[in-house]
Amino acid sequence: MTLSQPWSDAPMRLYDHTFNSRLLLGTARYPSPAVLARAVGASKAEIVTVSLRREQAGQRSGQAFFELLRSLNVKLLPNTADCHSVKEAVTTAHMARELFQTDWIKLEVIGNAETLQPDIFGLVEAARILCADGFAVFPYMTEDLVLAEKLLAVGCKVLMPWGAPIGSGRGLNNSYGLRTLRAWFPDVPLIVDAGLGLPSHAAAAMELGYDACLLNTAVAKAGDPAKMATAFAKAIAAGRLAYEAQPMEPRDFAEPSTPLAGKARLA
Amino acid sequence: MRITLNGVSEDCAAATLAELLQSLDLANAAIATALNGSFIRRDQRAATPLHEGDAVEIVAPMQGG
Numbered sequence: 001m002t003l004s005q006p007w008s009d010a011p012m013r014l015y016d017h018t019f020n021s022r023l024l025l026g027t028a029r030y031p032s033p034a035v036l037a038r039a040v041g042a043s044k045a046e047i048v049t050v051s052l053r054r055e056q057a058g059q060r061s062g063q064a065f066f067e068l069l070r071s072l073n074v075k076l077l078p079n080t081a082d083c084h085s086v087k088e089a090v091t092t093a094h095m096a097r098e099l100f101q102t103d104w105i106k107l108e109v110i111g112n113a114e115t116l117q118p119d120i121f122g123l124v125e126a127a128r129i130l131c132a133d134g135f136a137v138f139p140y141m142t143e144d145l146v147l148a149e150k151l152l153a154v155g156c157k158v159l160m161p162w163g164a165p166i167g168s169g170r171g172l173n174n175s176y177g178l179r180t181l182r183a184w185f186p187d188v189p190l191i192v193d194a195g196l197g198l199p200s201h202a203a204a205a206m207e208l209g210y211d212a213c214l215l216n217t218a219v220a221k222a223g224d225p226a227k228m229a230t231a232f233a234k235a236i237a238a239g240r241l242a243y244e245a246q247p248m249e250p251r252d253f254a255e256p257s258t259p260l261a262g263k264a265r266l267a
Numbered sequence: 268m269r270i271t272l273n274g275v276s277e278d279c280a281a282a283t284l285a286e287l288l289q290s291l292d293l294a295n296a297a298i299a300t301a302l303n304g305s306f307i308r309r310d311q312r313a314a315t316p317l318h319e320g321d322a323v324e325i326v327a328p329m330q331g332g
Contacts, residue, residue: 026330026331026332027330027331027332028330028331028332029330029332030330036330049331049332050328050329050330050331051328051329051330051331051332052299052326052327052328052329052331053326053327053329054273054274054324054325054326054327055273055293055296055298055325055326055327056273057291057292057293057325060296060327061327061329062296062297062298062326062327062328062329063296063297063327065327065328065329065330066297066327066328069328078331079331079332081331081332087304091301091304091305091306094299094306095299095300095301095306095326096299098299098306098308098309099297099298099299099326099327099328100328166332167332194332216332217332
């Protein structure tokens with residue numbers, strides 16, 4: 001590992017695609033397109049999330065953004081952000097597939113407008129419809145074991161539990177739940193999506209054995225987004241390496257690290 | 268006739284969705300369309316007539332998390 005290549009040697013596979021970077025970056029809320037482009041470059045992200053919004057004929061802002069996306073040379077993961085029903089999410093996914101020319105979809109079915117908590121019942125139904133229609137679904141979900149089983153049963157091959165509510169920057173609210181998912185599904189790619197505020201949060205997720213982290217606001221709203229993107233990239237690489245290195249088990253009491261044998265009798 | 272275009276009520280002289288996009292200079296733009304809540308594929312736009320009261324959505328790539 002070098003500073004210019006801050007990732008683990010082990011590549012990550014998502015829906016038959018292989019990636020070196022384990023950081024997925026959102027493209028929203030940056031001060032400017034130029035700052036966004038610098039942050040994506042600094043993050044070494046190979047996947048970025050995008051959305052669909054109404055295009056005003058006179059402004060054509062979406063066309064300019066599409067040009068910027070093409071220049072970034074990264075894989076696009078469109079989302080169904082702010083969709084509150086199965087129908088809305090499924091229709092948005094179809095529009096995204098045509099527009100971005102990808103079967104990948106970050107599936108959001110929002111159940112609560114304040115917490116942006118997913119409607120897990122709608123999520124499973126939308127995932128069932130989209131998986132049957134050939135989509136590669138990345139479900140934004142809570143860290144619920146039974147929900148995870150149902151999403152896998154309808155065809156999801158990647159799971160994306162939240163760390164905390166979107167944009168909250170609170171980190172991992174339920175490490176136990178996330179650890180349980182990792183233990184229960186050792187072979188399913190798991191990505192912590194949302195709620196990360198600091199690189200240490202991302203490192204903690206990776207130390208749990210998560211395959212990747214998806215974040216946006218923590219980078220976009222930093223004072224220096226490109227520098228924060230670099231910090232996250234290094235934290236994620238460090239967390240992954242630590243997981244692969246198999247951390248020691250914590251103890252309740254001290255254990256001397258310096259050998260006792262041979263100590264001079266001086267008392 | 269009157270249609271709702273991206274949430275705004277507007278006069279519309281176009282007979283089809285494709286004609287509407289042509290009139291907006293969006294025919295070849297990176298956009299996707301829906302009519303009354305249903306996705307309309309690019310190759311279906313010319314064969315999709317517009318009627319009084321229709322709701323048309325035209326979306327484009329946008330920043331997202």
